[in-house]
Amino acid sequence: MLVLRDGDVLGLLSSLSREEAQRLLSRLHDVLREFSQSKAAGPEERTIHQPERETIATRLGNTSLFMPSSITTSTGVKVVTISSGGLKGSINVFAPAGELLGVLNAEEVTAFRTSLAVMIAYVRYPHPKTKVVVFGAGRQAEWHVQLALLLGDVRQVTVVNRSSARRMERLFEQLRKRYPRTEFRLLLKTGAGPDYDTQLRSRLADSEVIFCCTPATTPHFPHSYLDRKSRFISLIGSYKPSMQEVDKDTLLSGDCIYVDTKEGCLVEAGELIKANVSADQLVEIGELHDDSLLRPNGNLVFKCVGMGIMDLVIARELLAMAKEKELGLRVDDF
Ligand SMILES: NC(=O)c1ccc[n+]([C@@H]2O[C@H](COP(=O)([O-])OP(=O)(O)OC[C@H]3O[C@@H](n4cnc5c(N)ncnc54)[C@H](OP(=O)(O)O)[C@@H]3O)[C@@H](O)[C@H]2O)c1
Numbered sequence: 302m303l304v305l306r307d308g309d310v311l312g313l314l315s316s317l318s319r320e321e322a323q324r325l326l327s328r329l330h331d332v333l334r335e336f337s338q339s340k341a342a343g344p345e346e347r348t349i350h351q352p353e354r355e356t357i358a359t360r361l362g363n364t365s366l367f368m369p370s371s372i373t374t375s376t377g378v379k380v381v382t383i384s385s386g387g388l389k390g391s392i393n394v395f396a397p398a399g400e401l402l403g404v405l406n407a408e409e410v411t412a413f414r415t416s417l418a419v420m421i422a423y424v425r426y427p428h429p430k431t432k433v434v435v436f437g438a439g440r441q442a443e444w445h446v447q448l449a450l451l452l453g454d455v456r457q458v459t460v461v462n463r464s465s466a467r468r469m470e471r472l473f474e475q476l477r478k479r480y481p482r483t484e485f486r487l488l489l490k491t492g493a494g495p496d497y498d499t500q501l502r503s504r505l506a507d508s509e510v511i512f513c514c515t516p517a518t519t520p521h522f523p524h525s526y527l528d529r530k531s532r533f534i535s536l537i538g539s540y541k542p543s544m545q546e547v548d549k550d551t552l553l554s555g556d557c558i559y560v561d562t563k564e565g566c567l568v569e570a571g572e573l574i575k576a577n578v579s580a581d582q583l584v585e586i587g588e589l590h591d592d593s594l595l596r597p598n599g600n601l602v603f604k605c606v607g608m609g610i611m612d613l614v615i616a617r618e619l620l621a622m623a624k625e626k627e628l629g630l631r632v633d634d635f
Pocket residue numbers: 387388411412415436437438439440441442462463464465467514515516517518537538539540605606607608
C-alpha cells in the first residue's frame with residue numbers, strides 16, 4: 302500500500318511531460334467513454350459504477366463530500382471537506398477484492414483531474430488557442446494554465462481574479478522560464494479601479510480561450526463583451542443552482558453544450574438550471590468516440606461538475622507512476 306502525500310502528488314504532476322499528460326488524458330477519456338456507454342448497459346454488464354455523492358454539513362460550517370465509485374478494475378472513495386480553510390481530504394483506491402492499494406492527498410488530484418477533463422474538449426477545439434483568459438487564481442486555475450501550456454501552443458495568458466494574485470505570481474515566474482515566448486499577465490479587480498472593465502473587455506476581445514474556475518454567483522462578463530469569433534469556453538466552478546460563471550447567451554453560444562455528465566450538470570450546474578437547458582442540448586465528452594477535432598458552430602462550451610470515477614482513474618495512474626519512480630510512503634503490513 303502506498304501513501305502519496307500532497308508533496309508526492311505535486312512532485313509527480315508538476316514534472317509531467319507532454320506525452321505523460323496526453324496518456325493521462327486518454328485514460329481519463331476512456332473511462333468517461335465507458336461511463337457514457339455503461340448507462341445503456343444492464344446492471345450485470347456494467348463496468349462503471351458512479352452513485353450519487355453523499356454530503357454532510359455540520360454545525361461547525363464544514364461540508365464533507367463522500368464520493369464512491371468503481372471502474373471494476375479498481376474501486377475507490379474520495380472524502381473531502383470544504384471549510385473556511387479550503388478543501389482537504391483523501392482518495393482511497395482499492396483492488397477489485399478490497400485490498401487497499403493506496404491513499405492519496407486529494408487537493409492537487411482534484412484540481413488536476415478537473416482541468417484534464419477540460420483538456421479533453423480543449424485539444425479537440427480546431428481553431429487557434431494562443432490567447433487564454435482564466436477567471437480565478439486558485440488551484441483549478443493553476444492547473445488549467447499549466448495543462449493548456451503543456452498540451453497547446455499558448456502565447457498569452459491573462460489570469461483575472463477578484464482580490465489577490467494568490468500563488469499565481471510564483472507560478473508565472475516558473476512558467477516564464479519554461480515557456481519564454483509566452484506572455485503572462487494578471488488582472489485584479491481590486492486595485493484596478495474603473496480601468497478594470499476596459500482592460501477586461503480588451504483581454505476578452507483578444508481571447509480565443511476562456512477558462513472559468515471560480516464559485517461565482519454572477520457572470521464574470523456579459524455576452525456583449527465577446528464578438529462573433531469562435532472561442533473555447535469552459536466552466537468548472539458552479540455546483541449549485543445559485544452559482545453561475547457566465548450568462549445565458551454565453552452558455553448557449555455554441556450548437557450544444559459539452560459536459561462530463563448530463564445528469565450531474567442538469568441538477569448541479571447553476572448556469573444550466575437558470576437557462577432551463579434540457580438533456581437534448583447536451584453532449585457528454587464520453588460520447589466522442591474518436592480523437593477527431595470538433596467542428597463547433599459558434600463557441601465550443603464545456604461544463605464539468607466532476608465525478609468520483611475521474612479521481613479514481615487518475616489516482617490509480619498516479620499510484621502506478623509513484624511505484625515506478627519509487628515515490629511515496631510504502632506500508633507493507635496494512
Ligand atoms: N467541476 C469540478 O469537478 C470541480 C472540482 C473541484 C472544484 N471545483 C470548483 O472550482 C472552483 C475553483 O476551485 P479551486 O479549488 O480553484 O478554489 P480556490 O483555490 O478556493 O480558488 C477559488 C478562486 O475563485 C475566486 N472566487 C471565489 N469566489 C468568487 C466569486 N464569488 N466571484 C468571483 N471569483 C470568486 C477566488 O478569488 P479570491 O482570490 O478573490 O478569493 C479564487 O481565485 C470552485 O467553485 C470549486 O468548487 C469544481
